[in-house]
Amino acid sequence: MNILITGAAGYIGSHVVKQLLESKKHNITVIDSFKTGFKETIKTLQSFGSFKFIEQDLSQWDEVESILKKYQFDTVIHFAASLLVGESVENPLKYYVNNTCNTANLVNLCNKYGVKKFIFSSTAAVYGEPSSNKMPLVETEFTSPINPYGNSKLMSEQIIKDAASANKEFKYVILRYFNVAGAEESLSIGECHDPETHLIPLVVQTALGKRNKIFIFGDDYDTFDGTCIRDYIHVDDLASAHISALEYLEKKNSEVFNCGYGHGFSVKEVIDMIKKVSGVDFKVEVSSRREGDPAILIADNKKILKETNWKPKHDNLEFICKTALEWEKKR
Ligand code: UDP
Numbered sequence: 001m002n003i004l005i006t007g008a009a010g011y012i013g014s015h016v017v018k019q020l021l022e023s024k025k026h027n028i029t030v031i032d033s034f035k036t037g038f039k040e041t042i043k044t045l046q047s048f049g050s051f052k053f054i055e056q057d058l059s060q061w062d063e064v065e066s067i068l069k070k071y072q073f074d075t076v077i078h079f080a081a082s083l084l085v086g087e088s089v090e091n092p093l094k095y096y097v098n099n100t101c102n103t104a105n106l107v108n109l110c111n112k113y114g115v116k117k118f119i120f121s122s123t124a125a126v127y128g129e130p131s132s133n134k135m136p137l138v139e140t141e142f143t144s145p146i147n148p149y150g151n152s153k154l155m156s157e158q159i160i161k162d163a164a165s166a167n168k169e170f171k172y173v174i175l176r177y178f179n180v181a182g183a184e185e186s187l188s189i190g191e192c193h194d195p196e197t198h199l200i201p202l203v204v205q206t207a208l209g210k211r212n213k214i215f216i217f218g219d220d221y222d223t224f225d226g227t228c229i230r231d232y233i234h235v236d237d238l239a240s241a242h243i244s245a246l247e248y249l250e251k252k253n254s255e256v257f258n259c260g261y262g263h264g265f266s267v268k269e270v271i272d273m274i275k276k277v278s279g280v281d282f283k284v285e286v287s288s289r290r291e292g293d294p295a296i297l298i299a300d301n302k303k304i305l306k307e308t309n310w311k312p313k314h315d316n317l318e319f320i321c322k323t324a325l326e327w328e329k330k331r
Contacts, residue, residue, distance in 0.1 A: 100156050
């Protein structure tokens with residue numbers, strides 16, 4: 001297949017590109033603006049196989065059109081997006097433009113230039129703040145984002161679905177990611193966000209002395225130890241879900257899939273695991289709740305397990321934390 005990947009220099013995109021290159025089955029073109037992705041990541045990916053790289057921001061619609069016109073892709077995997085929930089509240093238009101408008105343009109160009117398959121990075125944030133008795137969350141659960149980031153992704157989902165309804169040649173898989181973490185085993189690529197806001201990399205940085213303490217955002221939730229529970233999925237398993245989605249689209253029709261393991265861990269359990277794998281007893285402080293954090297978020301993953309050939313290999317918090325720690329030491 002002739003595949004375009006947007007946002008390939010980012011955390012999840014780069015892991016997907018690595019797996020695609022290793023499969024040696026496809027002709028790969030990747031684009032990234034390097035606004036949040038890294039040139040170094042593209043260089044590292046080049047050691048896994050050859051692909052075409054184009055430095056391009058999706059907001060430059062004429063240039064993006066030239067690329068779609070020139071290369072005649074049959075599949076697009078679309079990662080490029082702005083990702084910070086807090087920033088999306090302060091600057092919502094950035095999210096509606098970068099995420100929603102640029103996705104609409106990309107889908108429009110896919111339809112114009114005959115791209116038949118589209119795989120989209122969505123998020124559990126589309127579910128908003130579901131109550132704990134809804135867990136694990138099924139894909140048909142009510143969607144009700146509570147911030148512009150989640151809204152920008154949900155609107156993008158709708159645009160993709162509407163485009164597919166109007167054009168029977170155009171099929172999609174929307175993957176709703178739960179809490180991705182860890183790094184691939186050879187540690188050639190991993191997570192680099194600036195600023196970092198996610199629990200596992202922040203705890204790992206604390207274990208390594210790069211931060212002097214970690215805050216637990218609330219220990220008065222209605223969970224077994226009072227801290228929030230999340231469904232942490234290893235990045236390589238999330239990446240392989242995209243490969244399964246590609247294969248799924250070869251034979252089947254458009255679908256939305258949750259990507260998680262179907263069970264979760266509390267903030268305290270994550271901290272304890274990182275203390276164990278690092279051997280460091282770092283400082284932990286309980287602070288107030290972070291706005292918009294549901295007590296529990298767990299994916300019901302039965303649909304992706306049943307409908308696709310996806311077989312997660314790293315459903316293991318210790319492995320996730322170990323690879324996150326080793327990556328942080330190395331980078
Ligand atoms: N969290 C925390 N301290 C931090 C960062 C996160 O206690 O410094 C908690 C957060 O409240 C949530 C969980 O860790 O319950 C996962 O947060 P993260 O930002 O990694 O992902 P999210 O679930 O928000 O997508």
